[in-house]
Amino acid sequence: MYDSIVIGSGAAGSTVARRLAETGKKVLVLEKRSHVGGNCYDREDEHGILIHQYGPHIFHTNDEEVYQFLSEFTEWFLFDHEVAANVHGKMLPVPFNLNTLYQVYDASKAKELEQALIREYGSGSRVPIIKLMESANPDIKAIADFVYENIFLYYTMKQWGQTPEEISPEVTGRVPVLISYDNRYFQDKYQGMPIDGYTAMFQNMLDHPGITVETSADCRESLTFSENGTLFLGREFTGEIIYTGALDELFDCAYGRLPYRSLDFRFEYLEQDSFQGRSVVNYTVSEPYTRITEFKYLTGQKDAKGTTIVKEYPFAYTGAEGEIPYYAIINEENQALYQKYADKIKPFRNVYLLGRLAEYKYYNIDAIVKKALQLADKIRR
Ligand code: UDP
Numbered sequence: 001m002y003d004s005i006v007i008g009s010g011a012a013g014s015t016v017a018r019r020l021a022e023t024g025k026k027v028l029v030l031e032k033r034s035h036v037g038g039n040c041y042d043r044e045d046e047h048g049i050l051i052h053q054y055g056p057h058i059f060h061t062n063d064e065e066v067y068q069f070l071s072e073f074t075e076w077f078l079f080d081h082e083v084a085a086n087v088h089g090k091m092l093p094v095p096f097n098l099n100t101l102y103q104v105y106d107a108s109k110a111k112e113l114e115q116a117l118i119r120e121y122g123s124g125s126r127v128p129i130i131k132l133m134e135s136a137n138p139d140i141k142a143i144a145d146f147v148y149e150n151i152f153l154y155y156t157m158k159q160w161g162q163t164p165e166e167i168s169p170e171v172t173g174r175v176p177v178l179i180s181y182d183n184r185y186f187q188d189k190y191q192g193m194p195i196d197g198y199t200a201m202f203q204n205m206l207d208h209p210g211i212t213v214e215t216s217a218d219c220r221e222s223l224t225f226s227e228n229g230t231l232f233l234g235r236e237f238t239g240e241i242i243y244t245g246a247l248d249e250l251f252d253c254a255y256g257r258l259p260y261r262s263l264d265f266r267f268e269y270l271e272q273d274s275f276q277g278r279s280v281v282n283y284t285v286s287e288p289y290t291r292i293t294e295f296k297y298l299t300g301q302k303d304a305k306g307t308t309i310v311k312e313y314p315f316a317y318t319g320a321e322g323e324i325p326y327y328a329i330i331n332e333e334n335q336a337l338y339q340k341y342a343d344k345i346k347p348f349r350n351v352y353l354l355g356r357l358a359e360y361k362y363y364n365i366d367a368i369v370k371k372a373l374q375l376a377d378k379i380r381r
Helices: 011-022 064-071 098-104 107-121 138-160 198-206 295-299 332-345 365-380
Strands: 004-007 027-030 042-044 050-052 059-061 076-078 083-087 090-094 190-194 211-214 223-226 229-232 240-243 260-270 280-283 291-294 307-316 351-353
Touching: 004 011, 011 027, 011 198, 011 211, 011 240, 011 365, 042 198, 050 295, 050 307, 059 064, 059 365, 064 365, 083 138, 090 098, 090 138, 098 107, 107 138, 138 280, 138 307, 190 198, 291 295, 295 307, 332 351
Parallel strands: 004 027, 004 240, 027 211, 083 280, 240 351
Antiparallel strands: 042 050, 059 190, 076 190, 083 090, 223 229, 260 307, 280 291, 291 307
């Protein structure tokens, strides 16, 4: 009855389902949650304010194909996303850039340091903090120490339970030091929000005669991976299965749980016009939460009465009921464990793994949409 089964309806699952359906395939999407959109899911809270239930998601891309594809399902509220770090009450632009430098040092010292940075790395460059720390130039080392102590160390300890040196360099490399006067958090050409929210965008994407979506549907109740191949409702299924969930759970965590960081999102509604006057403030030297998002500034909502904010409290995922695995903790040991599960699925030639969970990777929205488009192309060839 179905040509393809897609497990999960987040950015990965929805994109691949749509593309396969457009080639004439009959696609079944099985979604464990009661809604589509994965962690991009947004909704109006009881005060009519559009919130991101699973934390702030800011779309950004330089990829024309991805932007054009998503634009088939939404118009955009485009803006340049900026973040401030609250450092002992002072609001500093993050990523640390030359504007930040002039806020931290007096003008003549800042000028001297600016020239040193440009000499060493070149104007316009992006330098990971870990690399900046290695500089032999004492002036640059002093800046690096400041940035490390005030922007990275405490935030990273909260977020990951480890120091910046202990985690994968790719993670802190996402937020480099910028040798420019660019206060934007991302440097991408397109950045912003789907105008009616992510949920509406993914609903539009899944709205295709070739797609059937079942929500509140645990795939383990209908799919079996046995020596005889993949079974759907007890019968052999030879079509492609695109799995976007956590790989260990498919095998009842037989080799142990893959480690993830989770987050406790605590929402607060305030009967005031504005709380922080901007979308995101990172707490990099104090407070037990990593950041506060004020949604009306993130989504551009104008008709909101009062304001809703969310604080993010990270913790180690245990797999307990209700916990959500948000971030893979990428290191050699965890990769090796992931590989054991990946090897277990390998004999099933019709099963494809896609997305943050299934690939145990740290994908941005645009990167996973790209990957999903490529996978659909590969499948239909
Ligand atoms: N980071 C930090 N201080 C900041 C911003 C980021 O230490 O003010 C580090 C931290 O380790 C974080 C990583 O850089 O996990 C990546 O940050 P990003 O904002 O990309 O994280 P996401 O929005 O994906 O949670």
